[in-house]
């Protein structure tokens with residue numbers, strides 16, 4: 001990106017830089033996770049309210065990161081604050097360690113919204129949810145190789161930390177991708193026990209899965225790649241049938257798409273049911289949570305009541321009342337008449353405006369997504385999988401993101417845009433104005449080169 005824009009960023013955000021430098025002394029890279037970094041240093045935020053964020057230097061932003069999509073009611077929604085307060089008022093604690101009366105209620109709500117979820121277990125994160133889903137799938141199928149899709153992210157555990165964002169030149173043929181480790185420190189075992197599939201290419205998936213039918217027990221996927229690239233409905237249905245025929249457990253990782261694409265996730269949108277579903281993010285109403293649910297006979301493998309051994313799963317904070325009650329409060333609001341549809345309509349309208357404004361400034365730009373999430377891609381080609389996604393112009397998008405930040409719009413550079421119930425009226429108008437100005441400046445910068 002242009003040096004001038006970086007300098008403008010640095011001169012606007014000295015306090016974020018100071019806090020980043022201090023953090024780097026005690027925290028690797030100054031961040032609590034690989035995905036929380038961007039160059040030259042990420043903003044530090046000190047306050048948030050509704051749809052707005054404030055950084056450590058006092059600048060205000062409309063938040064489209066929304067804690068990586070977790071905050072469907074925006075920041076500090078009164079119903080969530082009240083739910084958290086009531087947990088202490090009613091129970092006198094944030095955690096019993098064992099059961100509380102409320103986790104069953106949230107399990108029942110999830111079951112109503114996701115009929116494929118006959119039983120479920122809560123975890124503390126999406127990562128833990130997909131980890132348990134894979135373990136259950138291996139136990140249920142009796143086969144220990146996992147098939148995952150190129151470019152799909154399921155949290156940072158070994159079995160799925162392959163081919164998350166590989167360099168396409170190092171990732172083998174498009175129809176037969178090879179597993180590329182996404183981290184140092186991954187034992188060879190995992191590349192040897194992972195098969196990588198190409199999204200939206202049914203014939204290639206069928207050929208790979210039939211060839212590997214004696215080894216692969218679990219197929220895990222984001223039903224919308226990266227949370228926003230739709231599966232072709234026929235592809236998804238045929239994959240569902242194929243995995244059933246081959247005795248493979250199909251896992252939909254709906255940590256991103258759950259309660260965001262539709263209230264009932266991508267599976268509601270497509271009318272296709274997985275054997276197991278991983279959930280997280282919005283389910284906890286802004287507090288840490290995850291869940292794995294699905295077919296009863298698979299979930300029952302984790303029951304300690306089972307004779308002859310069980311799938312191990314436990315966690316100090318699993319089902320803690322703070323996360324569960326924040327989740328219940330959030331879902332109650334989202335299920336209110338017109339509420340979720342309102343977010344869908346706002347997203348639709350914003351996407352149209354962004355495309356109009358970008359095209360008016362002369363860019364081949366498109367928004368891709370379903371429901372209350374989308375990405376902005378500078379590309380002329382169709383976006384259907386990891387490789388077509390990778391062909392979009394990232395440099396231009398990065399520049400746009402820094403121009404938007406200067407005008408008070410934040411999604412984290414190169415990240416998706418998520419909306420919430422509080423992204424309405426003035427917030428959207430402000431966003432459109434910022435996009436209009438940013439596209440214009442982007443055009444001028446490119447013309448001046």
Ligand SMILES: Cc1ncc(COP(=O)(O)O)c(C=O)c1O
Pocket residue numbers: 068124125126127128130153154155156222227253254255256280281289290
């Ligand atoms: C599809 C998907 N699965 C799993 C995860 C991991 O969830 P968590 O960050 O809560 O561990 C994420 C996180 O972004 C995700 O997007």
